[in-house]
Amino acid sequence: MSVGEPTDEDLVAELRGGRVPAFDRLYERYERRLFAYVFRTVGDRSLAEDLFQDVFYTVLVDRSFDPARGRFAPWLFTVARNRCRMHARRAGQAPPQPIETPSEADLGLSSDATSVVRTAMAGLSHDHQELIVLKQLGELSYREIAQLQGEHEGTIKSRLHAAMKALRRRMAEIGEEG
Amino acid sequence: MNCEILDDKLIGLAHDELDYESTAEASAHLAGCPRCAMAYCRLRAELHGVAIALCENRPRPEVRVALRARVAAAVQPKSGARLLASLRRPVPVYGAVLAAGAVALMWLASARSRPDESSPQPSSHAVAIDGYDADVHNPVPRLVL
Numbered sequence: 001m002s003v004g005e006p007t008d009e010d011l012v013a014e015l016r017g018g019r020v021p022a023f024d025r026l027y028e029r030y031e032r033r034l035f036a037y038v039f040r041t042v043g044d045r046s047l048a049e050d051l052f053q054d055v056f057y058t059v060l061v062d063r064s065f066d067p068a069r070g071r072f073a074p075w076l077f078t079v080a081r082n083r084c085r086m087h088a089r090r091a092g093q094a095p096p097q098p099i100e101t102p103s104e105a106d107l108g109l110s111s112d113a114t115s116v117v118r119t120a121m122a123g124l125s126h127d128h129q130e131l132i133v134l135k136q137l138g139e140l141s142y143r144e145i146a147q148l149q150g151e152h153e154g155t156i157k158s159r160l161h162a163a164m165k166a167l168r169r170r171m172a173e174i175g176e177e178g
Numbered sequence: 179m180n181c182e183i184l185d186d187k188l189i190g191l192a193h194d195e196l197d198y199e200s201t202a203e204a205s206a207h208l209a210g211c212p213r214c215a216m217a218y219c220r221l222r223a224e225l226h227g228v229a230i231a232l233c234e235n236r237p238r239p240e241v242r243v244a245l246r247a248r249v250a251a252a253v254q255p256k257s258g259a260r261l262l263a264s265l266r267r268p269v270p271v272y273g274a275v276l277a278a279g280a281v282a283l284m285w286l287a288s289a290r291s292r293p294d295e296s297s298p299q300p301s302s303h304a305v306a307i308d309g310y311d312a313d314v315h316n317p318v319p320r321l322v323l
């Protein structure tokens with residue numbers, strides 16, 4: 001975010017004051033990031049869109065998030081994670097396993113580099129995938145991820161570093177194979 | 179900080195998770211070591227590529243329209259509700275003081291314009307109508323019992 005741009009928290013406060021254009025800015029900031037997290041977690045586009053709407057609406061409108069007391073992004077992803085897990089429990093499924101989501105890449109629209117990342121991600125464990133998504137898309141700090149997952153910050157740091165190394169190693173291997 | 183130690187901290191540096199001292203040491207090493215500087219640039223580029231690759235999908239445009247309408251309905255009360263809310267809004271203390279002051283001023287003004295019956299004193303207005311008999315000009319029929 002560049003200097004002078006309102007923070008997410010400013011925009012939430014503005015929106016709750018009735019200024020709807022603040023919604024558009026927040027939506028543009030999180031549309032792809034939040035949807036990617038939810039879609040990767042549940043693996044079904046239609047369901048992901050429902051959950052995405054539900055999560056976004058809840059966090060923006062429900063007063064349980066106080067923009068004066070915390071960052072918006074960790075709260076948003078925490079609610080998203082809980083909703084995805086709740087859905088899996090209701091549906092009687094095992095905890096959600098991120099999958100390789102179909103995308104524009106499947107239509108031949110993406111670059112080789114993108115497809116390498118996607119293939120490499122698909123080869124990682126559920127925990128590693130989630131950590132990478134929370135860090136790279138959610139832009140959460142190690143501490144925020146630790147709070148979200150109920151772990152120690154040091155544990156998250158070690159796991160995330162291992163995940164990143166595994167991803168980079170896999171990407172290099174795919175690059176060499178190709 | 180040598181190359182081996184820095185290599186271990188590169189991800190933390192790229193994630194902006196090192197403390198101030200470690201960040202300063204890492205930056206100093208990068209400034210003088212082309213090999214590590216190259217490795218750091220490559221890592222940053224890869225992380226950026228990962229973020230872009232993971233963000234490929236987005237919800238359909240209809241999702242945004244529907245969500246915006248729902249959110250707008252929740253944060254913008256209807257005009258009737260807005261009026262009701264403004265009526266229910268607690269009156270601030272200075273408002274009550276101003277209202278009391280206005281009432282006092284009105285009472286004072288009306289008290290001044292009223293003739294003082296206890297101590298009648300001829301005013302200039304009274305002098306001007308001296309000798310005027312209202313009954314002559316506006317005779318009111320009197321009830322005779």
Ligand SMILES: [Zn+2]
Pocket residue numbers: 180181184207211213214215
């Ligand atoms: Zn070096």
